[in-house]
Amino acid sequence: MKEQLEAIRKSALESIAGTQAGADLEALRVKYLGKKGELTAVLKQMGSLSAELRPVMGQMANEVRATVEKAMEEQTAILAEKALEAKLAAETLDVTIPGRPAEIGHKHPMYTALDEFKQIFLNMGFEIFDGPEIEQEDYNFTKLNTPDDHPAREWSDTFYLTEDSRILLRTQTSPMQIRAIEEHGVPIRMISPGRVYRKDEVDATHSPMFHQIEGLVVDKGITMADLKGTLNAVVREIYGPNTQTRFRPHHFPFTEPSCEMDIQCHKCGGKGCPTCKGEGWIEVLGAGMVHPKVLRNCGVDPDEYSGYAFGFGLERLAMGQYKISDLRLIFENDIRFLEQF
Ligand code: PHE
Numbered sequence: 001m002k003e004q005l006e007a008i009r010k011s012a013l014e015s016i017a018g019t020q021a022g023a024d025l026e027a028l029r030v031k032y033l034g035k036k037g038e039l040t041a042v043l044k045q046m047g048s049l050s051a052e053l054r055p056v057m058g059q060m061a062n063e064v065r066a067t068v069e070k071a072m073e074e075q076t077a078i079l080a081e082k083a084l085e086a087k088l089a090a091e092t093l094d095v096t097i098p099g100r101p102a103e104i105g106h107k108h109p110m111y112t113a114l115d116e117f118k119q120i121f122l123n124m125g126f127e128i129f130d131g132p133e134i135e136q137e138d139y140n141f142t143k144l145n146t147p148d149d150h151p152a153r154e155w156s157d158t159f160y161l162t163e164d165s166r167i168l169l170r171t172q173t174s175p176m177q178i179r180a181i182e183e184h185g186v187p188i189r190m191i192s193p194g195r196v197y198r199k200d201e202v203d204a205t206h207s208p209m210f211h212q213i214e215g216l217v218v219d220k221g222i223t224m225a226d227l228k229g230t231l232n233a234v235v236r237e238i239y240g241p242n243t244q245t246r247f248r249p250h251h252f253p254f255t256e257p258s259c260e261m262d263i264q265c266h267k268c269g270g271k272g273c274p275t276c277k278g279e280g281w282i283e284v285l286g287a288g289m290v291h292p293k294v295l296r297n298c299g300v301d302p303d304e305y306s307g308y309a310f311g312f313g314l315e316r317l318a319m320g321q322y323k324i325s326d327l328r329l330i331f332e333n334d335i336r337f338l339e340q341f
Helices: 002-017 022-033 038-048 053-090 109-123 175-184 224-239 292-297 314-322 328-332
Strands: 134-136 167-169 188-197 209-219 245-252 255-264 281-290 306-313
Touching: 002 022, 002 038, 002 053, 022 038, 022 053, 038 053, 109 188, 109 209, 109 224, 109 314, 175 188, 175 209, 175 292, 209 224, 209 314, 224 245, 224 255, 224 281, 224 306, 224 314, 245 281, 255 306, 281 292, 281 314, 306 314, 314 328
Parallel strands: none
Antiparallel strands: 134 167, 188 209, 209 306, 245 255, 255 281, 281 306
């Protein structure tokens, strides 16, 4: 029995010294000291010993137990120390490295341009309307006096969402002329900025999604002079007091007469340069006097009321203001580009 106890002590101490983790130690505790452990098994044989040997062996067994328990305690402390060292090594922190500054973003240049634009119109007493990008054919085309065979209605030009062509992604913000009058009634002075969609390939000046700002004024006695005076005042706010404009005749189904407005190139002053493609002038909007049929489609009597409408291209406005040469830069959200503004 003495040899048995010696063997247990030796093997237990060796095993304990070799453990790497707390779980291994626990397993050894069960193996040697547990109810079915090796030491307990030896103690169970005590009954068969002589009365003289029993206390001697009993004392020895107790010593072995105490020795093993002590070794386990010490090993527990050693393992804890090792674990702490490993953790500290893994989580080394160099407090001398400069911190990463939290960068604060800013408004996208296009929205800065839009906000300035809105403010100019708010100062002139216009209201701002918001409208749906998913639109009914009726509002995008029909109520705007656009004939059934108009090329803009082609499936090749417009994103239709239903087979029967009733629902589409609006191709212009002009449906907001109708919606605003329906909602607000006349007289009205409003602008309505938003996204529009056309089946265009992406290049430096085209994108299948872009932004327009619609404008509409309807009241008694509104004339083309009001249109020209207002738009001239607006572009002079944006591009400077000496900005020259010109109005060219054009055609839109929902205005009569219709025109496009150009501004003299702010880069070359009208001499011709790459920005204005050698023209000296840059087209900024389509406009005109609201067609009597459109007024009637909204329940407004064209003999009593008249109005004008216009549609700015917002990207072009921002590109002119910030001298951005490629439309794609506006949508790519490359931080190196945006940081410049
Ligand atoms: N909706 C027209 C376009 O997208 C612009 C426009 C708006 C023209 C209002 C006249 C009046 O080209």
